[in-house]
Structure formats: structure tokens, C-alpha cells
Amino acid sequence: MTGEGFAHERKLAAWNIGIAIVALIIGSWFGPLQLFEHAGLDLYKYLAPGIASYYQGLTLHAVLNALIWTTFFIVGFTTLAVTYTLKRPLRYPWVNTLALILMVVGLLLAAVPLLLNMATVLYTFYPPMKADPLFYIGLTLVVVGSWVAGYGFYFTLHAWRKENPGVRTPFLAFATILNMVMWQIATLGVAAEILGLLLPWSFGLLKGVDTELARTLFWWTGHPLVYFWLLPAYASWYGMLPKQAGGKLFSDTLARLAFWLFLLFSLPVGLHHQYVDPGVPPGWKYLHAVLTLTVALPSLMTAFTVVASLEMGARARGGKGLFGWILKLPWKDPSYAAQNLAMILFAFGGIGGITNASYNVNLVIHNTIWVPGHLHLTVASGVTLTFIGILWWLLPHLTGKKLFSPKLALAQAWTWFFGMILMSNSLHLLGLHFGVPRRTALGAAPYNMPEWRPFQIEAAIGGAILFVSLILFIIVVVGTVFASKPVEKPVEMPVAEALEDPQLTPAWLDRWRPWLAFVAILMIIAYGPLLYQLISAGQFVSPGFKVW
Amino acid sequence: MSGPERFKPTGTIALLVVYMIILLALWANVFFTLISRGVTL
Numbered sequence: 001m002t003g004e005g006f007a008h009e010r011k012l013a014a015w016n017i018g019i020a021i022v023a024l025i026i027g028s029w030f031g032p033l034q035l036f037e038h039a040g041l042d043l044y045k046y047l048a049p050g051i052a053s054y055y056q057g058l059t060l061h062a063v064l065n066a067l068i069w070t071t072f073f074i075v076g077f078t079t080l081a082v083t084y085t086l087k088r089p090l091r092y093p094w095v096n097t098l099a100l101i102l103m104v105v106g107l108l109l110a111a112v113p114l115l116l117n118m119a120t121v122l123y124t125f126y127p128p129m130k131a132d133p134l135f136y137i138g139l140t141l142v143v144v145g146s147w148v149a150g151y152g153f154y155f156t157l158h159a160w161r162k163e164n165p166g167v168r169t170p171f172l173a174f175a176t177i178l179n180m181v182m183w184q185i186a187t188l189g190v191a192a193e194i195l196g197l198l199l200p201w202s203f204g205l206l207k208g209v210d211t212e213l214a215r216t217l218f219w220w221t222g223h224p225l226v227y228f229w230l231l232p233a234y235a236s237w238y239g240m241l242p243k244q245a246g247g248k249l250f251s252d253t254l255a256r257l258a259f260w261l262f263l264l265f266s267l268p269v270g271l272h273h274q275y276v277d278p279g280v281p282p283g284w285k286y287l288h289a290v291l292t293l294t295v296a297l298p299s300l301m302t303a304f305t306v307v308a309s310l311e312m313g314a315r316a317r318g319g320k321g322l323f324g325w326i327l328k329l330p331w332k333d334p335s336y337a338a339q340n341l342a343m344i345l346f347a348f349g350g351i352g353g354i355t356n357a358s359y360n361v362n363l364v365i366h367n368t369i370w371v372p373g374h375l376h377l378t379v380a381s382g383v384t385l386t387f388i389g390i391l392w393w394l395l396p397h398l399t400g401k402k403l404f405s406p407k408l409a410l411a412q413a414w415t416w417f418f419g420m421i422l423m424s425n426s427l428h429l430l431g432l433h434f435g436v437p438r439r440t441a442l443g444a445a446p447y448n449m450p451e452w453r454p455f456q457i458e459a460a461i462g463g464a465i466l467f468v469s470l471i472l473f474i475i476v477v478v479g480t481v482f483a484s485k486p487v488e489k490p491v492e493m494p495v496a497e498a499l500e501d502p503q504l505t506p507a508w509l510d511r512w513r514p515w516l517a518f519v520a521i522l523m524i525i526a527y528g529p530l531l532y533q534l535i536s537a538g539q540f541v542s543p544g545f546k547v548w
Numbered sequence: 549m550s551g552p553e554r555f556k557p558t559g560t561i562a563l564l565v566v567y568m569i570i571l572l573a574l575w576a577n578v579f580f581t582l583i584s585r586g587v588t589l
Binding site for chain 2: 250300303304307308311312315321322323325326347350351352354355358360361363364365432433499
């Protein structure tokens with residue numbers, strides 16, 4: 001027996017999430033290896049010739065964990081969230097089936113050059129590093145597949161709105177579909193980069209590439225990509241976690257407003273990754289700095305609304321005092337604990353994010369190992385640990401089997417938490433105080449300084465704890481799917497009620513056109529003149545290099 | 549706790565105040581690191 005839902009949609013979600021889990025497991029093995037290498041323990045030599053270098057491992061780690069795990073999980077999760085909360089099946093199930101096929105074909109095509117060391121270009125694939133054409137084609141198909149999945153959700157929402165005139169879209173459907181819309185606008189940049197520059201260049205049709213233009217198009221996508229990962233986590237924090245904590249969503253209105261603001265302000269922000277790029281005039285960088293810092297507004301609204309919702313649940317469970325209520329949260333529930341721990345780490349990632357976004361302060365940490373320290377608090381903790389927490393109810397929901405050892409699942413969450421604290425703390429300090437470069441096999445670097453060693457050992461210990469956490473994750477997932485007993489009653493998706501009737505939420509927070517018009521205007525202002533300038537002054541001369 | 553007028557999220561506000569203090573302190577730490585290196589001089 002399994003949870004309520006529609007058979008085809010559940011199957012699609014299960015395929016997406018299953019592929020995501022495999023990607024996370026394979027990709028995560030390379031994370032600790034990097035930290036061990038920095039601390040002087042080079043295990044890559046034992047992986048040769050399968051894995052040719054530190055950099056091939058780094059590319060696999062980032063592509064599998066940051067792109068594949070997240071994209072497949074999000075499409076699967078959105079499929080369930082949309083159909084479950086709209087209480088209707090997909091309007092055109094074949095569209096979403098086609099999406100899955102495109103994404104899988106893309107993944108397989110990209111995997112070939114990745115595994116053959118023909119696409120060791122890291123996940124940002126900056127030219128002039130050049131990959132095999134199959135890598136670009138594969139990534140394009142994964143992105144196009146996710147677009148097609150989005151179309152499937154839009155058709156479904158459109159059909160639901162016709163069937164339910166005047167009714168507010170259920171929050172989880174609204175939030176996850178908004179994320180797909182944001183993703184489609186965000187990926188226009190990387191689509192233009194790959195189709196207009198990198199793919200013809202890799203086929204030899206273009207003799208050279210303009211690296212500055214390529215980077216600018218990449219970061220059109222690159223930073224909103226973070227929000228594509230984050231918004232489903234936020235959807236769970238707003239729309240599911242309060243239910244798991246025994247509370248209600250504190251404000252449906254605030255929640256929807258925050259998501260609209262994320263749509264507006266998470267997109268025109270890419271240039272804060274290019275503060276030191278000489279080809280981008282400072283005025284444009286300053287504009288993007290201001291817009292990036294504006295994202296703090298919906299972020300703080302999220303912090304307030306989510307924590308207030310949890311506080312309401314904790315006080316309903318008998319919590320007292322200014323901070324004492326925190327102890328009454330359901331910390332023994334692995335699904336809840338993983339997501340709350342993810343929030344705590346993410347809060348510190350947000351502080352680092354403000355630093356990164358600050359135009360001048362960014363100079364201290366730009367291109368240092370601080371940046372992966374930050375990314376692992378946001379994506380590898382805030383997002384991934386939340387998704388893992390979701391899995392602890394989702395796997396029983398999909399398989400109809402009990403979670404295999406909730407205690408091990410709880411241990412998995414805590415080991416991930418402490419492992420990430422050690423790792424990220426040391427990476428931040430190495431970047432801040434010593435300017436240690438990121439994306440570098442530091443163990444082999446002649447400039448590796450003795451003063452760095454204590455921090456590198458701290459990071460390696462963090463990596464070892466994370467490795468244990470990964471093993472626990474595998475045990476719980478495999479145990480649940482293959483060795484667990486059936487649940488006595490179906491495990492339902494935890495959908496939090498709002499404190500006030502969502503029908504009282506203003507109608508303008510459930511209309512798409514005005515917000516999409518604002519987005520278009522903002523993107524034209526933030527990128528239009530700059531891209532015109534970069535394209536008209538483009539120097540398509542750089543040859544490609546294979547450096548590793 | 550049937551409505552927002554009855555539920556005052558005092559603990560949430562206290563947590564956010566603590567968070568803002570930490571945020572400002574850590575940001576200022578990086579800012580002073582920048583200043584100490586003379587980057588903006």
C-alpha cells in the first residue's frame with residue numbers, strides 16, 4: 001500500500017528521484033577525496049586510470065551533485081507536489097514522460113565524455129577550457145528536458161485554474177511551478193552560451209570563443225541556478241515542515257509575496273560572480289550588487305515566516321520561554337531534524353552570501369576556497385540536507401515501505417551537519433585569512449603553506465564525517481527500498497495548512513502576468529545594454545584548451 | 549492560537565535579532581580584513 005496519488009505521476013516522480021539519488025551517491029564519493037588531497041592524503045592515484053586526475057573527480061562531483069542530483073530531484077518533487085496539492089493528474093502525462101526521456105538521454109550523453117576525461121571542465125565549463133561536443137549536447141538535453149517538464153506543469157496548472165475559477169492556487173503547487181518558471185528564464189543564458197558559442201566552437205564551426213561573453217551568459221544562469229535549487233527547499237520549509245512540527249503556515253500572504261520577490265530578484269544578479277572581470281564595466285557590476293542584496297528582503301521574510309510557523313508548532317506542543325520552545329520541536333523525527341539542521345547551516349551560508357554580494361568586500365574572498373565553503377553551506381547543506389529530509393517521508397510515501405532505521409536516518413542528518421560545519425568553517429577561514437585558491441589540487445601545489453595545514457586537517461576530518469554520513473544515507477535508502485516492511489497505513493505528503501484561509505490572500509499574489517512583465521523589464525535593464533556591448537565588441541578568437 | 553493576532557512569535561523575533569547581530573559581526577570581520585589589507589586606499 002502506498003500514499004495517495006496518481007499512478008503515472010508517482011512513477012515519473014520515482015524515476016526522477018531514483019536517478020537523483022544515484023547521482024548524489026556517485027558524485028559525493030569525490031568530495032572527501034578532495035579534502036584528503038588538500039591535507040596530503042592523495043587517494044586519486046588508486047583511482048587511475050578510471051579517474052585521471054583530481055580535476056576529473058572535481059568535475060564529476062560538481063556535475064553529478066550540483067546539476068544532476070538537484071535537477072532530477074526537483075522535477076520529481078515538483079511532479080508530486082503539483083499533482084498532490086492540485087488534486088488532479090498531469091494535464092498531458094506524455095509531456096512529462098518526454099521530459100524524463102530527454103533528461104535521461106542528456107545525462108547518458110554527458111556521462112560518456114565526463115567518464116572518459118574528455119569533459120574535465122568543472123561544472124561551470126568556462127571557456128577556453130573545451131569539452132567534447134557530447135558534453136554540451138548532453139547538458140543541453142537535460143536542461144531542455146527540465147523545460148519540457150515545466151510545460152507539463154503549466155498545462156496542468158492552466159487546466160486546474162479553469163476547473164477552479166477564483167480559487168487560490170495551493171501554495172505548494174504555486175511555489176514549485178514558480179520555481180520552474182524562474183528556471184526557464186534563468187537557463188536562457190546558458191542555452192545561448194552553449195548553442196551560440198560552445199557547441200559550434202567544440203564542433204570546429206567557430207574558430208574561437210569570446211570568454212567574457214561566455215562567462216556573462218553563464219552567470220545569467222549560474223546564480224539563479226542556486227535559487228532553482230533553493231526554492232523547492234523553501235517550499236518544503238514553508239508548506240510541509242510546519243505540518244511536521246505540529247504547526248501551521250504563519251502567513252500564506254507573506255509566503256507568496258516572498259516567492260514573487262525571489263522570482264524578481266534572484267534573476268538579474270549574475271554579475272556579482274564577475275566583480276573582478278575586466279571586461280564588464282563597474283556600473284553594471286554595481287547594479288547587480290544592489291539587486292543581489294535586494295534578495296536579502298525575501299530571504300529574511302522567509303526566515304521570519306518559517307521560524308514563526310515552527311514556533312507555533314513547538315508552542316502547541318508545550319514549548320515555553322523565549323528560546324525554550326526550540327527543544328519541543330520534533331528533533332527525533334529524521335525528516336524534520338534533517339531539514340531544521342539544513343536551515344541552521346543555510347542561515348550561516350546566507351551571511352557568507354551577503355559578504356560575497358558586497359562589491360568591495362567580495363575582493364577579499366573572490367576566487368578563494370571560501371567560495372566552495374559557502375556553496376557547501378547553501379547547496380550541499382541548505383538544499384541537499386533538506387532534500388534528504390524530504391526523502392525520509394517521500395521514500396515511504398512512494399514505496400509503501402517503512403523508513404529503514406529512523407535512528408540511522410537521524411544519525412545521517414547529524415553527521416552531515418557536523419561534517420559540514422568542520423569542512424565549511426575551515427574552507428571559509430583558509431579563503432579569508434590566507435587567500436587559498438579554490439578548485440586547486442592543493443596537496444600538489446608547491447605554494448601549499450604549513451600555516452594552512454591545521455585548517456586542511458580540520459576540513460579532512462569534516463570530509464571523513466561526511467563520508468560516514470554518505471554511507472548511512474546509502475544504508476537507509478537501500479534498506480528502505482529493498483529490505484523494509486510495508487507501512488501499516490499510507491504515508492501522506494505533509495501539507496501544512498495556513499493560519500488564515502488562503503482565499504483571504506490578495507488576488508494579485510495569484511496572478512502571473514504582471515510579475516512576469518516586471519521580470520522581463522528587470523532583465524532587459526540588467527542585461528540588455530551590457531550584452532549588446534559585449535556582443536558588438538566580441539572577440540571570438542580564443543582557441544580551446546584541454547588542461548587536465 | 550486561532551489567529552495571528554493571538555499568536556505573537558516572540559521567540560522568532562528574538563532569534564532573528566541574534567541572527568542579525570551575528571550577520572553584522574561576521575560581515576564586519578571581513579570588511580575590516582579588507583581595510584587592514586589596504587585594498588581601498
